Amino acid sequence: xxxxTQPDIHITVSEGASLELxxxxxYGATPYLFWYVQSPGQGLQLLLKYFSxxxxxxxxxxxxxxxxxxxxxxxxxxxxxxxxxxxxxxCAVGAPMGQKLVFGQGTRLTINP
Amino acid sequence: EAQVTQNPRYLITVTGKKLTVTxxxxxxxxxxxxxxxxxxLGLRQIYYSMNVEVTDKGDxxxxxxxxxxxxxxxxxILESPSPNQTSLYxxxxxxxxxxxxxxxxxxxxxxx
Numbered sequence: 075x076x077x078x079t080q081p082d083i084h085i086t087v088s089e090g091a092s093l094e095l096x097x098x099x100x101y102g103a104t105p106y107l108f109w110y111v112q113s114p115g116q117g118l119q120l121l122l123k124y125f126s127x128x129x130x131x132x133x134x135x136x137x138x139x140x141x142x143x144x145x146x147x148x149x150x151x152x153x154x155x156x157x158x159x160x161x162x163x164x165c166a167v168g169a170p171m172g173q174k175l176v177f178g179q180g181t182r183l184t185i186n187p
Numbered sequence: 188e189a190q191v192t193q194n195p196r197y198l199i200t201v202t203g204k205k206l207t208v209t210x211x212x213x214x215x216x217x218x219x220x221x222x223x224x225x226x227x228l229g230l231r232q233i234y235y236s237m238n239v240e241v242t243d244k245g246d247x248x249x250x251x252x253x254x255x256x257x258x259x260x261x262x263x264i265l266e267s268p269s270p271n272q273t274s275l276y277x278x279x280x281x282x283x284x285x286x287x288x289x290x291x292x293x294x295x296x297x298x299x
Contacts, residue, residue: 080229116292117277118277173245
């Protein structure tokens, strides 16, 4: 069965610092992997996705993620965070033609000025 | 503008009073899904639909019903709501199963 673990419930970083949010997944074949961001009072917005090919994927808002099959990980990174990046971030795993996405528990990001 | 629209955005109601949360998408997507979001649990899938008249259970379907009579609409029905269904609900759609999903802005339900 598919599962996703985001080990960090809450992370605080200073504005301008680098960021890495961790995501570990369990899936029997090559997964489809996603990162979504949820700002307060809003729905989820897709940041980036990995289907196949280059394991380093670029997304919107300056985010990138790296797929590491050997570690079953898909960590999200940003070199320099902005106050507007404060939000909740969700990692999700799916399958080609799959019926569902399985989401992690989410990581809440707080930015210190 | 491509969007998924949910109504209502907020609802406070009482146990046992039937309610429907509507969801409509304007992208001609085949796939639609309902999720509930609870603190510490992330999003869990309630029901999904691969196309018109094709629906199936997700991970937490108990106490919910859905229908897909038209491609654009996918209402969520709580026939006898209970307090444990108090949650934040999201509708999502994608052009095909497995593809990135577009989410609505959410419906916050409180069942007293």
